[in-house]
Amino acid sequence: MTAQQGSEPVTAALLVIGEEILSGRTRDENITYIAAYLTRMGIVLREVRVVADDEEEIAAAVNALRRRFTYVFTTGGIGPTHDDVTADAIAKAFEVEIAVAPDAVAAMRKRFETEDLTPARLRMARVPKGATLIDNPISRAPGFMLENVIVMAGVPRIMQVMLDAVAPRLAKGNPILTRSVRLDVPEGDAAPGLADLQSSHPEVQIGSYPFFENKRLGTYVVLRATDADKLADAVAGLWDLVSKQGFHAVAAVDE
Amino acid sequence: MTAQQGSEPVTAALLVIGEEILSGRTRDENITYIAAYLTRMGIVLREVRVVADDEEEIAAAVNALRRRFTYVFTTGGIGPTHDDVTADAIAKAFEVEIAVAPDAVAAMRKRFETEDLTPARLRMARVPKGATLIDNPISRAPGFMLENVIVMAGVPRIMQVMLDAVAPRLAKGNPILTRSVRLDVPEGDAAPGLADLQSSHPEVQIGSYPFFENKRLGTYVVLRATDADKLADAVAGLWDLVSKQGFHAVAAVDE
Numbered sequence: 001m002t003a004q005q006g007s008e009p010v011t012a013a014l015l016v017i018g019e020e021i022l023s024g025r026t027r028d029e030n031i032t033y034i035a036a037y038l039t040r041m042g043i044v045l046r047e048v049r050v051v052a053d054d055e056e057e058i059a060a061a062v063n064a065l066r067r068r069f070t071y072v073f074t075t076g077g078i079g080p081t082h083d084d085v086t087a088d089a090i091a092k093a094f095e096v097e098i099a100v101a102p103d104a105v106a107a108m109r110k111r112f113e114t115e116d117l118t119p120a121r122l123r124m125a126r127v128p129k130g131a132t133l134i135d136n137p138i139s140r141a142p143g144f145m146l147e148n149v150i151v152m153a154g155v156p157r158i159m160q161v162m163l164d165a166v167a168p169r170l171a172k173g174n175p176i177l178t179r180s181v182r183l184d185v186p187e188g189d190a191a192p193g194l195a196d197l198q199s200s201h202p203e204v205q206i207g208s209y210p211f212f213e214n215k216r217l218g219t220y221v222v223l224r225a226t227d228a229d230k231l232a233d234a235v236a237g238l239w240d241l242v243s244k245q246g247f248h249a250v251a252a253v254d255e
Numbered sequence: 256m257t258a259q260q261g262s263e264p265v266t267a268a269l270l271v272i273g274e275e276i277l278s279g280r281t282r283d284e285n286i287t288y289i290a291a292y293l294t295r296m297g298i299v300l301r302e303v304r305v306v307a308d309d310e311e312e313i314a315a316a317v318n319a320l321r322r323r324f325t326y327v328f329t330t331g332g333i334g335p336t337h338d339d340v341t342a343d344a345i346a347k348a349f350e351v352e353i354a355v356a357p358d359a360v361a362a363m364r365k366r367f368e369t370e371d372l373t374p375a376r377l378r379m380a381r382v383p384k385g386a387t388l389i390d391n392p393i394s395r396a397p398g399f400m401l402e403n404v405i406v407m408a409g410v411p412r413i414m415q416v417m418l419d420a421v422a423p424r425l426a427k428g429n430p431i432l433t434r435s436v437r438l439d440v441p442e443g444d445a446a447p448g449l450a451d452l453q454s455s456h457p458e459v460q461i462g463s464y465p466f467f468e469n470k471r472l473g474t475y476v477v478l479r480a481t482d483a484d485k486l487a488d489a490v491a492g493l494w495d496l497v498s499k500q501g502f503h504a505v506a507a508v509d510e
Contacts, residue, residue: 019462022300023431024291025477026464031305036279045277047312050286050303053462057302080443081463082450120446139472155465176278188335191375195337207274207308208336209281210410217394222280 010043010173013065016050017058017076017086018154029156030075037163042173042226043071053077058089066093066149071170073163076154078143080120087144090151091128101127104142111140135165145169174226179235180252183242186210186217193241194221201234203227220252265298265428268320271305272313272331272341273409284411285330292418297428297481298326308332313344321348321404326425328418331409333398335375342399345406346383356382359397366395390420400424429481434490435507438497441465441472448496449476456489458482475507 014034020026031048038045046069051057058077065072077086091098104125105117112121124141127133134143134150136158143152143162152162183190187210198206204225211218221238225231242249269289275281286303293300301324306312313332320327332341346353359380360372367376379396382388389398389405391413398407398417407417438445442465453461459480466473476493480486497504 016303019460020464020477021286022290022303023433023477023479024287024289024294024300025433027287031276032279032282034279035277039279045279046307048271048277048303048305052301079463079465080446082446082453083462116443118443118447120450121443123446124443155467157467178278178280188371188373188376188379191335191337191378192373195375198337205274207338208334209275210334212410212412222275222278224278 010071010171011046011069012038012043012071012073013047013049013069014045015058015061015065015072015074016048016154017053017074018050019052019083021050022052030154030159033156033160034073034075034163037167039176041167041170042175043170044173044176053083053085055085055089055092058086059093062090062093062149066147070148072149074149074151075159078124078141078151078153080123080141084123086151087126087128090131090146090149093149094128094130094146096129096146098126098128100125101131101133103133107133107135107142108140134162137161137165176224176226177228177231179223179231181221181223181235181238181242182250182252183219183221184216184248185219185245187219189245190219190221190247193245197234197237197241201230201237203230204234206234265326265426266301266324267293267298267326267328268302268304268324269300270313270316270320270327270329271303271409272308272329273305274307274338276305277307285409285414288411288415289328289330289418292422294431296422296425297430298425299428299431308338308340310340310344310347313341314348317345317348317404321402325403327404329404329406330414333379333396333406333408335378335396339378341406342381342383345386345401345404348404349383349385349401351384351401353381353383355380356386356388358388362388362390362397363395389417392416392420431479431481432483432486434478434486436476436478436490436493436497437505437507438474438476439471439503440474442474444500445474445476445502448500452489452492452496456485456492458485459489461489 021028035045049061077084127144131144131146136142138158152159204223207222209220223234276283290300304316332339382399386399386401391397393413407414459478462477464475478489
């Protein structure tokens with residue numbers, strides 16, 4: 001596991017809410033985006049869950065996750081229709097009231113005329129008591145943050161601006177540094193050396209990912225750490241291994 | 256929720272195992288594939304979790320999920336390297352022994368010469384006691400099924416052949432029928448009518464998914480049921496609504 005140099009790691013879980021993902025109708029685009037975004041902030045994403053638009057299931061997942069991780073992010077289920085139940089589920093999870101928030105209505109007035117603020121649209125201004133709003137410059141219906149739970153839209157473009165809006169409020173961890181090396185040998189050939197390398201560099205996380213390209217198996221080795229020197233030592237150890245074993249290897253582009 | 260016409264619904268959870276998904280390095284391709292595959296089999300995917308390559312976390316997730324759903328599918332973590340801990344985690348979850356299985360070695364001999372069956376590769380022949388193998392015609396290291404838990408590779412092509420291999424062993428549910436209609440109005444305008452439609456068709460699941468295209472908001476309405484007549488009634492009700500409200504709408508392609 002990644003060393004955190006004496007400070008506690010900042011961790012997160014992501015709860016994706018949406019029947020459309022579970023039915024296979026829609027390919028989720030938010031998991032990878034949020035995962036990479038949090039990694040750049042030094043926040044370690046430790047778990048993702050996808051559940052249906054069901055108040056009980058959402059509330060249960062939020063309660064399970066918010067006690068284990070620094071932050072819980074949710075996407076989806078905050079629109080104006082009958083199947084948007086995320087805000088109610090969050091209120092249920094925290095056992096607080098939910099009501100139309102004047103500041104949410106004020107935000108929506110930047111886009112909607114009074115006659116367009118229908119009861120359906122005003123559903124999007126309902127937030128659990130104690131929550132603070134997250135700005136949505138695109139479609140104006142806000143997200144919100146309640147304690148360590150951050151509730152965002154499911155539409156990727158809107159989720160992304162909400163994430164930008166909330167990021168300055170979050171604790172940052174130590175940046176996670178990454179190096180990748182591509183080996184043109186199957187994982188099975190690289191395995192003994194990599195196991196030894198991991199044992200001798202416990203504070204660097206060494207992952208091994210097979211790939212299959214042009215009918216040949218290869219292995220990406222990904223090294224991650226928050227300590228640049230320890231990472232460099234492990235990378236040097238990997239190149240020693242490559243040289244001793246006679247593997248063909250190239251440094252891969254790091255994110 | 257979808258009606259199951261007197262028979263119990265066949266349900267599933269998917270557990271995706273892989274640090275690379277959580278770090279944002281790799282975009283998962285298996286969730287959507289498995290979701291759509293199970294939907295076609297009439298198996299209702301109810302939850303997805305993504306966890307790191309960590310024995311404790313995998314075991315805890317498997318135990319939480321296998322008691323709630325008909326099946327639990329896992330992807331990832333069954334390769335030959337030090338970070339492949341899924342088989343051990345499953346053994347731990349079920350509190351059974353794990354050992355090299357002769358039939359798994361026999362399967363691997365179809366591809367590997369004896370001198371290539373190194374200790375690292377033989378790790379891939381270790382399966383928990385009581386498991387039955389799932390054939391892998393591509394790279395030969397098998398998946399396995401233990402009670403209601405189905406353990407597959409993470410590499411998409413290999414996962415896909417394993418899913419084909421195990422599918423005939425699984426209970427099928429009533430096929431889930433789907434119709435989609437695209438409305439060229441924002442969700443907020445469609446919401447009241449859709450809420451009424453859902454109330455009057457409780458055995459049809461009516462989902463509403465906003466989209467943003469050419470700078471305009473629109474709404475996909477997705478209707479799902481196992482009973483064709485009830486689905487047809489709800490679709491007719493939707494077209495009535497479209498006509499009464501003067502929406503522009505087109506039937507969308509169904510999966």
